[in-house]
Amino acid sequence: MSIETYRKIDLLIFTLLAIILDAINVFAFNAFPLGGFSISLHIILSLISIIRWGYLGSVVAVLGGLSYSIITTFIGENEFSLQLITMEKVIPYTLGNLFIIACSLYFLKWKKVKLLIKPIY
Numbered sequence: 001m002s003i004e005t006y007r008k009i010d011l012l013i014f015t016l017l018a019i020i021l022d023a024i025n026v027f028a029f030n031a032f033p034l035g036g037f038s039i040s041l042h043i044i045l046s047l048i049s050i051i052r053w054g055y056l057g058s059v060v061a062v063l064g065g066l067s068y069s070i071i072t073t074f075i076g077e078n079e080f081s082l083q084l085i086t087m088e089k090v091i092p093y094t095l096g097n098l099f100i101i102a103c104s105l106y107f108l109k110w111k112k113v114k115l116l117i118k119p120i121y
């Protein structure tokens with residue numbers, strides 16, 4: 001298996017896991033309304049994929065945000081309609097997830113071996 005094939009499979013698995021975890025997150029948050037908060041686990045998967053694959057890993061963050069927006073759109077709706085998906089619901093969360101890339105620039109700028117030998121504080 002080539003590195004390109006491995007990268008595609010890895011990003012696909014991380015993206016599918018992010019979508020599944022976001023669906024579980026939305027359903028659990030609606031099932032337990034007294035919880036008061038939810039934790040989006042796809043952000044963790046996004047950071048892992050960005051550390052592993054560089055900027056290509058941001059695909060997980062963007063698709064995870066898009067899936068979260070779509071899933072929350074259809075919770076509580078009686079019929080499935082693509083007209084319910086509006087840009088006001090999709091763009092803010094998806095663009096917000098792009099800032100995960102900014103957090104990972106810290107790790108992508110320096111070599112990982114250099115960070116292990118001499119940490120930057």
